[in-house]
Amino acid sequence: MSKVLVIAEHNGESLNPSTAKSVSCATQIDGATVDVAVFGSSVAGVAQEAAELNGVARVLSVEREENDPAIAAILAPQIVALAGDYSHVFGPSTTFGKDLMPRVAALLGVNQISDIMSVEGSHSFKRPVYAGNAIVSVDAPADSIVIATVRTASYQAADRGNNAPIEAASVDAELPTHTRFVELRTGSSDRPDLQAAARVVSGGRALASEENFELIYKLADKLGAAIGSSRAAVDAGYVPPETQVGQTGQIIAPDLYIAIGISGAIQHITGIKDAGTIVAINKDEEAPIFEVSDIGLVGDLFTVVPELTDALG
């Protein structure tokens, strides 16, 4: 019988949507019991949110001063201490989970399955490789624990309505002091979160300056959309790195994705493959972005985008 422990991602105040998606993936394993572990210093609220997710059997809260904010080298030995009771430990394939889970896997002497996009059996999964140009089916060894990250864009968040029991777990593990948190600089937080947003407006190199990105912001504001970007736009300093979408940025699945002045490099496309509708605005009718877009408009963004913003009333 599979027992899955999902490691919750949160910011101390609320649960990151990646957790509810990881729970959805875990519940795809036939007959699995799914528990969620919440690490932090004071996590009653977050644990409560996790307990409300359908499919969760139990929430373990592990409160310790050192667990806030989360540092992989500090969480990993605690997860190892809990892992003995489980056949699987899952984390989200966000920068939090990518940083943490391989450290857990190595301590347990197993490889990690990165970016599960489909569960085919308790030890069989599908995952993307080569920037999503190939999908590989893998079988994890049947006799060892499965450590994996979940490609969150492949899963809908688990619904709420549950009321799973919350237990305080005390974990016996020696914690290192060699890694210390200094600071987290976040972008403006008044816009919707890129991962969670139903709509995303994304700008590329064609915007040509930080000032011109104002066009993207205005359109996004009209739509209540989050801001995305291409690597070229980030490298040029027009937008902060956390807006980058793609192989090495964020993998997202909004209902509506509008790509403006983005050519559609394979590394970018891999980040938006699961979007509901892709709209592309580009002045080059040959741009590869049109090959994957549901609605394409050939035109100069500097006239089209203000017009569109106005048309949305």
Next chain:
Amino acid sequence: MEKILVGLKRVVDYNVRVQVKSDGSGVETDGVKMSINPFDEIALEEALRIRERGDANEVVVVSIGSSESQQQLRTGLAMGADRAILVETASSTDALTVARVFRTIIDRENADLVILGKQAIDDDNSQTGQMLAALWGRPQATFASELTFDGTTAKVTREVDAGLETLEIDLPAVITVDLRLNEPRYVKLPDIMKAKKKPLDTIPLADLGVDGAPEVKETAYKPPEGRQRGIMVEDVAGLVAALNDKGLL
């Protein structure tokens, strides 16, 4: 610090449109351009800069793979690495095995710092650095976009989903690099000639006495389900109409 190890993985060049083999056994690599994993070039560039500003004395590039990986190691030497080590194996290696190899090389070389890419663009695993740090019992700073050294500690800025996080870590440590850390230098012809004389040691993987990890079996490769090309609209009015049709506004 004395010595920095840098991992250089030989991968299908990032410009290649990768094709799945018709029998589903893998992707086509015959006659395909191979290169250093782009993140590893950035890792090497950073190591060279650290050495050039006097914070380290030696940069050693390491690759685990077939004898063909010598090409990538030679390129690394031409960029400026002092020495190269090829851990040779004909079979493909998983992340934990690679991490275990690095762990033994650290001891052999007495390395103070290991810089790897944040992910290999073939397997897209993003595991090796974190695993190595775990096996070594040392700090990890992944997805680095900025780093500075101060004697026995380093300050590393990491690109995380929420923004930029800064960690302070004690050395020795493992750092994995993101794209914006630096721009790798171009290799000049004279450097390629000079690189031919630099030492490149080959160690058979079997000689290292590294335990193989429990195997994750790859049972089939398939091309992804593609998206269909949709409609083109003439103007903004057409776009708004099409969005309305789909109930998206």
